[in-house]
Amino acid sequence: MNRHGYRLEEIAHLVKGELFGDKDFKISNLASLEQAQNQHICFVNGDKYLAQAEASHAGVFIVTQHLMQQLKSKKNFIVVDNPYLAFATLTHIFEKKVTQKGIESTAQIHSSAIIADDAYIAHYVVIGENCVVGRNTIIQSHAVIDHHVEIGNDCFIDAHVTITGAAKLKDRVRVHANTVIGSEGFGFAPYQGKWHRIAQLGSVQIGNDVRIGSNCSIDRGALDDTILEDGVIIDNLVQIAHNVYIGQNTAIAAKCGIAGSARIGKNCILGGASGVVGHLEIADNVTLTAMSMVTKNISEAGTYSSGIGLFENSHWKKTIVRLRQLADVPLTQITKRLDHIQAQLESLESTLKLRK
Amino acid sequence: MNRHGYRLEEIAHLVKGELFGDKDFKISNLASLEQAQNQHICFVNGDKYLAQAEASHAGVFIVTQHLMQQLKSKKNFIVVDNPYLAFATLTHIFEKKVTQKGIESTAQIHSSAIIADDAYIAHYVVIGENCVVGRNTIIQSHAVIDHHVEIGNDCFIDAHVTITGAAKLKDRVRVHANTVIGSEGFGFAPYQGKWHRIAQLGSVQIGNDVRIGSNCSIDRGALDDTILEDGVIIDNLVQIAHNVYIGQNTAIAAKCGIAGSARIGKNCILGGASGVVGHLEIADNVTLTAMSMVTKNISEAGTYSSGIGLFENSHWKKTIVRLRQLADVPLTQITKRLDHIQAQLESLESTLKLRK
Amino acid sequence: MNRHGYRLEEIAHLVKGELFGDKDFKISNLASLEQAQNQHICFVNGDKYLAQAEASHAGVFIVTQHLMQQLKSKKNFIVVDNPYLAFATLTHIFEKKVTQKGIESTAQIHSSAIIADDAYIAHYVVIGENCVVGRNTIIQSHAVIDHHVEIGNDCFIDAHVTITGAAKLKDRVRVHANTVIGSEGFGFAPYQGKWHRIAQLGSVQIGNDVRIGSNCSIDRGALDDTILEDGVIIDNLVQIAHNVYIGQNTAIAAKCGIAGSARIGKNCILGGASGVVGHLEIADNVTLTAMSMVTKNISEAGTYSSGIGLFENSHWKKTIVRLRQLADVPLTQITKRLDHIQAQLESLESTLKLRK
Structure with missing residues (x-):
């Protein structure tokens, strides 16, 4: 304190x-x-x-x-x-806050970089060509800020963070330790049985008040940029692929993965370890419970879920056996057939009664 | 450009x-x-x-x-x-390429290490005993190349990468920021209620043209080596456990985990967040859709899937209730019994008609 | 050797x-x-x-x-x-062991920190105010040990590890490369459509003989501490959220995520990529198979499982269609209705026979 x-x-x-x-x-x-x-x-x-x-x-x-x-x-x-x-x-x-100001003597800062006077640049930080670091921003030990990256005012960049791909961070952004922003997206063209790398030319834009946890990967775009709008909060070990767009104030819990070019709306909440397939859209105000699996667009606000929950192991094994049979069972017809048979039976019974 | x-x-x-x-x-x-x-x-x-x-x-x-x-x-x-x-x-x-050559003055390189003249070793890189770095290879700031690691020609090793466990990387390998190669596998012998650590003595072999994303963990083998063959491409936040073998040109999307001693064939595609249990084999040309769960060998090429997809939450809750009942429902018999009852009914009806 | x-x-x-x-x-x-x-x-x-x-x-x-x-x-x-x-x-x-002792000249150690004489502090390590490093402990290159962190005897802290949040590690703790301990938990109060950050004031306590893999995130508590008891072993890419408690000798495989304030008992084994929702309790001696999804307390020792396993893709698609119908199918009644209809039929048949 x-x-x-x-x-x-x-x-x-x-x-x-x-x-x-x-x-x-x-x-x-x-x-x-x-x-x-x-x-x-x-x-x-x-x-x-x-x-x-x-x-x-x-x-x-x-x-x-x-x-x-x-x-x-x-x-x-x-x-x-x-x-x-x-x-x-x-x-x-x-809270115990970092109160230091200035640049530690061991920091390696390119002569073309502009660092605000009241920023703090800790030991062994490396800052490349044409970078900008704003007022009152703290960059902790060993962070690497690669060429052309810009960081706004009042940001906190923790130890061992790597920011590359000419990413631009606005104000009051917090990035926790060992996270990577702006690394190359996973883009390869398959041709004659081999993968041909697509160099990634887009960047990353991070809005005001964004918070990113530790050990996250936020990739730069292929041609256009990956975008996190103002107020997005992200927990640890989250993957944001190239060209993903995340709307304002959306919260993403730990271990989620968002595949390339997915668009997620405003004010969404993604429960832990949820996955979103590439190139799809999620509307505003969508909540996903933990471990959700999104393979199609979600066009309506609401709460969505996946997964079968937890079973005692022997019960689970039996359930899986049944699940493997399910494809061949005409579920919707069963009740109809039962009703139909019941009606036939009752008709037969009344016929018999009449003949008594 | x-x-x-x-x-x-x-x-x-x-x-x-x-x-x-x-x-x-x-x-x-x-x-x-x-x-x-x-x-x-x-x-x-x-x-x-x-x-x-x-x-x-x-x-x-x-x-x-x-x-x-x-x-x-x-x-x-x-x-x-x-x-x-x-x-x-x-x-x-x-693409904007790194064009620097030579060794920055702040790099700490053991006197026994051999660095090619036209390699670039950035600020604060640490390179240990008997390491080799090949021609035209770029090692970005803060990477740690531990003793006995060898890196081929034309490789790109990004910031904060740790390569240890005497790993050997061939040519044109790209490793993105904050990834760990050659760390100790998760090997423990349980004895009298405690876990006894098994020091890991194997290494990691990485072939030509392999690409590994950011924040990945590729463990060294217990006795033999963990092996990634030529042309393997791996996205971010992927776990490759000790003694895994991955065949040529296999692509592994973000957040996958491959457990110890699993063998994955050539030309496979593993969708994001898929998991492969240890000690099993996956054939060549297998595609797993996102979030697949592999608990048995896959001996035939083809496409495989897991997961129940996404449900609106109240629909999901009802579905889970039914799923918990499924183990006790003899699914395959239901249709047979319905057919049998239908036949009996029809036989009864015709008997009745005959008697009219 | x-x-x-x-x-x-x-x-x-x-x-x-x-x-x-x-x-x-x-x-x-x-x-x-x-x-x-x-x-x-x-x-x-x-x-x-x-x-x-x-x-x-x-x-x-x-x-x-x-x-x-x-x-x-x-x-x-x-x-x-x-x-x-x-x-x-x-x-x-x-095993090839690190045999060096002492402090490399490039390490930045605050004057108030206490480092045991036979510890080894490698190149570019940064150690903050009031830190303690015990006897025979090895801290590898580039590790950042932030203010007020204490590390016991015979520990091994690998390259690029970040330890912050005034975490306390006891003896013989091993932390592998690029792991983050003590980073800020994911705590935000929602108010008027925005997320208001809750600064995290708790810490992390790590017992004797704990092992943590590479690229893990172990967050500090919000008010009280996150606690890993003696003998806990954790694989790579694992998320331990704020205020989690993990009992003695519990093993957590790669890619698991434990959400905030969950309490996990002693001698548990969590299979790879399992997820545990926040604020719940898991008893001692519980085993979760890989990719388990825990959304409720587990009060009894035993083995538990989730997930539907792997399906050939076209079989899977049909199964999912059926699963979406399941909520409307009164499974438990089907067998009862079949039995009831069977009984009616037999009664009708015998009635008819009697009338012959």
């Missing part, structure tokens, strides 16, 4: 909340309900955490009006409409 | 195509049909792109004879049998 | 085995049955390898008493109860 602690009144002010209790109570850190000690502040994210809150040793709780009324034994509160959002805000107060 | 531009005549000559139009037309770059401007050249990859080609501002089009006849409003063409292949060829003309 | 070779007697002593044959036989290396030459030692891992052993050129075989009796044509043996474990032990004898 940047200071030794904060008074309750200061914290309430920061999150625009209403204070109940001792306004001079000293808060040293944020904590979980379970691990909190007396000088810590916690948030209560709904009724289901009330028992945990009651048992917690935290000195202060961020709550709604409703939740405060349930926590009779506690004394210090900050009341807000959205405790989770207030918590998100407070994490930035207690 | 290496020059400011090319005349249409020069480009036609490079792709061995027939020129129609102004042979002195000046071409500054390759572009997509959509983004092209007047000084750009585009390719038309079949009839379905004709409307886009008509609307394009490109000055020149690479087409087949047949396609040229449809594009009445356009003037400049290069006619070839395979426009996609001609495009692939031209990308190399317009 | 550390020496030119070993006598059979020495090797037998090292694995506590009984020697049969020439005790002075000189062994230069371990090898596979297939590739072994006369000066090599092999292990035979069960009856199914007997034919391969008979055909092998190896000079010595590690076997059980039972196996030795089948190999009539061979002369030199080491007899043990568990040949695989003996092999695991011997790999350490023949």
Whole structure:
């Protein structure tokens, strides 16, 4: 954290909340309900955490009006409409930030590169020809910024990141360790039994407030650019192939893979390890649950899913045997045939009764 | 690009195509049909792109004879049998290449390593004992080439690549950023409830013209070597475990995982995020569609698939309920029983009719 | 290997085995049955390898008493109860180890960091404020050890590893190349259509004897820590999200993803590319087969599976058509209805017979 602690009144002010209790109570850190000690502040994210809150040793709780009324034994509160959002805000107060400025002597920076005065370029960073690094941007040790890459203001580029392919990053972009942006797309022309490499001439455009996790691969386009619009957030180990387009504020969980030229709309949420086949479109406001497999366009907003879930192994084996038979079973006819047979039977029965 | 531009005549000559139009037309770059401007050249990859080609501002089009006849409003063409292949060829003309030679002063190279005179070793590269780097090979910033690794001629090793385990790479191999070759395979002997590490003594052999994407892991073998034959192409974030063998010209899309000692044939195509279980064999000319799950040998060439595709979420939930019942439903008997009952019914009906 | 070779007697002593044959036989290396030459030692891992052993050129075989009796044509043996474990032990004898000590001149180490005298810090390593590196630990080239990270004794940290988020690693931990430990978890509060970043304040705790493969991402916790207990082993390209807990000796194969706050028990085995959804619990001694999809708690030890396996493509297409119909087919009723109709029919038939 940047200071030794904060008074309750200061914290309430920061999150625009209403204070109940001792306004001079000293808060040293944020904590979980379970691990909190007396000088810590916690948030209560709904009724289901009330028992945990009651048992917690935290000195202060961020709550709604409703939740405060349930926590009779506690004394210090900050009341807000959205405790989770207030918590998100407070994490930035207690975060340890990189405060260094300037260029470490071991950084290798091409004479044509333009680095803002208040940027920080850490040890062994390599920056190529005609690169631009904006104000207040931090580039951590060993990052490699290849020729013609431009990085905006207030960005954070972590250790061992490689940015190449003349990628352009706007402002407040965060790229976590060991991620690769702008590497060559997987483009090959098959001819006479061999693969002929297509050199990739497009680039990558990354909007404002984009966040990319660690160990991701974001390829440059073949001719046009790969594009991540403003506010896109991406977790770790995600593959974004060449010429993919991702709309504003779409969230992509870890281990997803988006194949070449796919277009994903705004405000989508892709659950972990989902895959999207190339050259298709996903509408705005689509949610994919984890491990989804998208092989066709999705033209309507909504939630979509794949996968058969988890089976106990012997049950699974039997299920797979049946699944292999399924293609030859006319499922939709079975019920119809049963109904038809039932009707015939009943007709026969009544015929017999009449003849009695 | 290496020059400011090319005349249409020069480009036609490079792709061995027939020129129609102004042979002195000046071409500054390759572009997509959509983004092209007047000084750009585009390719038309079949009839379905004709409307886009008509609307394009490109000055020149690479087409087949047949396609040229449809594009009445356009003037400049290069006619070839395979426009996609001609495009692939031209990308190399317009690609910005690394032209540096020699060893940057910050590179740390063991005195026993042999580096060809016209190789380029970028900043902060570390090269260990007894390594060899061939003619015209480029090793980008921060790559680590550990002891006893050998790299052939005309290779490209991008930033932050780690090559260890005494791996041997032949000629024209391209390895993209942050990939690891020759790291220790996942070998442990379970004994008395603990995992006992098996040090990996094998290596990795990589053939000519192999291409490996970014953030891949190619492990060294346990005793024998992991082998990638000539012409294998691999996309990003791919796992190749110890002792895997991959036959010539096989293509592996992003996010695939091949478990230990699997043997994959020649000319196979593995769709993205496919998984292959260890110790099994896949024949030559096998294609796996995306997200395939291979748990048994594949002995016949052909196309194979897994996964249930994508369902609207409420439909998916109902489907999963049914799937969990499937094991207890004797599918193959249902149709037989229906036929049998139908026959009985008809026999009864005719009996009744006879008695009328 | 550390020496030119070993006598059979020495090797037998090292694995506590009984020697049969020439005790002075000189062994230069371990090898596979297939590739072994006369000066090599092999292990035979069960009856199914007997034919391969008979055909092998190896000079010595590690076997059980039972196996030795089948190999009539061979002369030199080491007899043990568990040949695989003996092999695991011997790999350490023949492994080429890093023997360097001290700190390379190009390493950048903060003055407040404490590095044990017999540790090895390779070229271009960056070590931040208040870091600790224990006895006999090896940190390979280009690793970045960020502020407040502590690494125990006898650890191995390979090239391009990033350790940040004040992570704490105990003793004998091995982390392979290009892995990221302690990077920021994927935490965002949605508010008014945008994602608000939650700075991550927790850390990562890694126990003794933990092994992490290459290109993995192990995120720091949001408030509390992400925890890997003693003896956990993890393969390549694995995602461990914030606040995950993994119990002792659990093994996680390549390409698995464990989402945030999931708790995995002791002695579990997760097959390759398995996914575990966030905030759920998996009991001790659970085995997941490859590509499993865990979306609910697993409260009982046992083996579990997902996925439909592999289908020939045209069979698969038909199966998917049927699967899409399945939700509307009352599977459990079909057999009951068939039985009911059968009974009615038989009753009708007997009625008719009686009336004859």
